Amino acid sequence: MFPHALADLETPALLLDEPRMRRNAARMRDRAAALGVSLRPHVKTAKCLEVSLAMCGGAPGPVTVSTLKEADQCAAAGFRDITYAVGITANKIAHARRLIAQGVRLSVLLDSVAAARAVVEAMAGHAGEPLSVLIEIDTDGHRSGLAPDAPDLLLVAQALVAPGVRLAGVLTHAGESYHCRDQAALVAMAERERAGAVHAAQRLRAAGHAAPVVSVGSTPTALSAAALPGVTELRAGVYVFFDLVMAGVGVCGTDDIALSVLTSVIGHQPARGWTLCDAGWMALSRDRGTASQPVDQAYGLVCDAQGRVLTDYLVSAVSQEHGTITHRSGDPARFLDVPVGTLLRVLPNHACATGAQHAGYRVLGDEGRVVGQWARFSGW
Amino acid sequence: MFPHALADLETPALLLDEPRMRRNAARMRDRAAALGVSLRPHVKTAKCLEVSLAMCGGAPGPVTVSTLKEADQCAAAGFRDITYAVGITANKIAHARRLIAQGVRLSVLLDSVAAARAVVEAMAGHAGEPLSVLIEIDTDGHRSGLAPDAPDLLLVAQALVAPGVRLAGVLTHAGESYHCRDQAALVAMAERERAGAVHAAQRLRAAGHAAPVVSVGSTPTALSAAALPGVTELRAGVYVFFDLVMAGVGVCGTDDIALSVLTSVIGHQPARGWTLCDAGWMALSRDRGTASQPVDQAYGLVCDAQGRVLTDYLVSAVSQEHGTITHRSGDPARFLDVPVGTLLRVLPNHACATGAQHAGYRVLGDEGRVVGQWARFSGW
Known part of the structure; x- marks a missing residue:
């Protein structure tokens, strides 16, 4: 079954970049040892x-x-x-x-x-x-x-x-x-x-x-x-995952964030500048932790399927299973013009909250392929 | 095992009032038939x-x-x-x-x-x-x-x-x-x-x-x-559950809301007017659907263990497993002065979002006792 490509997943799906996670974990162990x-x-x-x-x-x-x-x-x-x-x-x-x-x-x-x-x-x-x-x-x-x-x-x-x-x-x-x-x-x-x-x-x-x-x-x-x-x-x-809130606080960069949500484009409303995707609040959470920070990332920052940030494209609105992607400027002319079916990734505001919406992780290895699946324990 | 008292549950727990749910379901069936x-x-x-x-x-x-x-x-x-x-x-x-x-x-x-x-x-x-x-x-x-x-x-x-x-x-x-x-x-x-x-x-x-x-x-x-x-x-x-957003829209009352979160008081900060409980965003969700309505219910409206609304007591702030209950006025003198261990219930802003935080329902029967447990299906 593993490894396989992202394109083999149904969306939305929670992705965990294992090399980044291990790097983040080591950073804190080193920090505690130094202190x-x-x-x-x-x-x-x-x-x-x-x-x-x-x-x-x-x-x-x-x-x-x-x-x-x-x-x-x-x-x-x-x-x-x-x-x-x-x-x-x-x-x-x-x-x-x-x-x-x-x-x-x-x-x-x-x-x-x-x-x-x-x-x-x-x-x-x-x-x-x-x-x-x-x-x-x-x-x-x-x-x-x-x-x-x-x-x-x-x-x-x-x-x-x-x-x-x-x-x-x-x-x-x-x-x-x-x-x-x-x-x-x-x-x-x-x-x-x-x-x-x-x-x-x-x-x-x-x-x-x-x-x-x-x-x-x-x-x-x-x-x-x-x-x-x-x-x-x-x-x-x-x-261990970092997120946009931590990047806003200044203790990590976006390229340290190990968690993202894979989503598919499902439609467009070009007159309004909207690109619809299948990651709503059920996949992203309702967390708006960056709302009180200097840079508000709405419901998450959009990346391409390889995880490269598409600068200033945000999930600006969510319903249960729909996300609406817009340009930060709100200018409809700058809508994210990618075809229906395109895979994107969304970086989370708050990793704890986004993780909680999912039963487990699709684990990405060094090559950006899915190398495994890890379960989460939820509830009380 | 069933029926048992609410006091036998560990908190937080998601409660479903079965009689209310069946009444709400019947109301919509009657409505469709009439139309x-x-x-x-x-x-x-x-x-x-x-x-x-x-x-x-x-x-x-x-x-x-x-x-x-x-x-x-x-x-x-x-x-x-x-x-x-x-x-x-x-x-x-x-x-x-x-x-x-x-x-x-x-x-x-x-x-x-x-x-x-x-x-x-x-x-x-x-x-x-x-x-x-x-x-x-x-x-x-x-x-x-x-x-x-x-x-x-x-x-x-x-x-x-x-x-x-x-x-x-x-x-x-x-x-x-x-x-x-x-x-x-x-x-x-x-x-x-x-x-x-x-x-x-x-x-x-x-x-x-x-x-x-x-x-x-x-x-x-x-x-x-x-x-x-x-x-x-x-x-x-x-x-089928209704919620505070629907009550704000005017299509139900708070006594139609079939879903609530059972929580325990875990402490107080009287000088700040805070009563802390063990229902945070993990149990309540981060949904703030009433924020844009005339009456903002913060993260939920507080009730006693029997489900009677404690007028104007709100969960005004949440972290992962903590909720902070305050009086709507913010007046510290009006803090919710109930002992550590007191059971309370919180009515949700958005039933879809609050439900999604839980693996299942504790079902309440006519007598307000727990008569069963129903599973939820989550994920994709």
Whole structure:
């Protein structure tokens, strides 16, 4: 069956450029090594065993997950050190205990005394390895977490002095780094993320808690940090594919983007400047992450079938299974005049979101031919 | 296993209120009967066998699909009359031929001489039932299709006088109806959709083509048309679940919406007025269809676990697995003050998009308990 040509695929189809993916994965491993911290890649972007292994350097290592389903899939493939980086609730503790029973060292996240008490209660009567708990620290005002100097930090830690659980340390994610616009801002954001997490861990230790783990990261800060003293591990995910948002932030170029959607031209409306294709939001996602960036890429940047960018041709509108390609200028005279049936590729705004629309990847090898097919794990 | 309580589910989870769904399905069947046309429901919203059967009144009937994967699934369940309502390309003809070989009367769509020639060429040597072809008519400037009076209409029809294919008629979809803001505009849009399709069919017939099928529809126009003389069939899909966009258009109320996402509160940032939950864009989708309506529902309207709307509480921001609930006013003092672990439900902007994020439905019965689980078919 493999290798075969792109023309043998039905469209739309999700393409993964394996050489680019491996290059991106190696770049982050080198980065973590240079910073002297361990890497705990986030598998939520790819949700794919082969990619998770590549991120870890070829064999199971520490990983971050966004769902317990991802943890299940990783555990089944031999991963034994998994951090679930979304605030835990009691209705997921039975699932967490099943993972621990399989031999997984599972760490979960919370940021309140109420959540700590609920977890302790749900872990009552647990035998065997305790559930590892990280306290989420908010270093950028982006989402959840306690401020590094919040009085509640020590109350949460105290609530976790209980059977069945073990306070492992602190975790933060500088999601606001996606809105940085220059290198100085990125470096400053990385330092803010580091300093906040280290400060919170020092407060815990001063109060007598062990708190060995200081976990930080996002793709932009991980690639921008000048140094990470006091940090023990770095988390990042989207770097393995990169996307137009990351290119807009400035941490990659479009020729680093490993993910694209193959589509066919299905018609034209020349008077309106439209070329219709069969990649709508079902294939591309509704993500408009570049809308707030200096260069808005609409629903994605159009390339030819070989992946060469067709400068300024965008998927400017989508419905479920239709995409409308226009020139960035909106000038109908500059419509993309290629025949019905022409194959094109669309670079995604947000690799996590575009990937989530598909059951798996068609893997492209060095020659631009399809050399394999990798499954994704989706759902919860 | 069934029935069980919502509290027994891990969150997030997609809930389908079966009584509401059956009421919505019956409403459209009654509507088509009153208008004297046959109903060809679109299965793309639910992508679910049980829902498709409910739309057809309990047994396989004519259906519309947005992917050949949906056609495969319907065919395997005994559906024999399927219209694929996205412009066809040559790389899908082998798949179409497999469906015909299974006994499916498959109709495909195109709007250009180039596409007609490509289909005729790809059908060369086909034995057995021909591929039925509908010419797409553009009655609202929304997307694809030929204008009802386009000279090319007759050239496309002529190109389809060939072995292996059969011109079946015309199809149009007034997607612009989603932007109508009052009943008069909806009635006018329905008439424009009808008149354009009928005019195109009459031109084909005057030129000697049979063109028996005149297919129109969208949920807003189907529910608003005053009369449909000359039309043979009505297509619509999202009505079976309805959503906040349809409520904004005015063709349903929020208590008709059969789809919601169950989520748990995972934390609070009271100073910012935020209540965090575990339904992010992965569970809700990135669809912002109400953004252009008079009432913007952000990423969805929040309800309690019983489905009662918590007026003016919205999921105002999302990341992959996090949702941020705020009061519509943005006033931090009015943050949703419910404990960590509280179950909530979120009504979707766009049922097609939210459904697509999930592998299946948890089915709610009359008592609001989970009475079953139905699978979705996704992908291409």
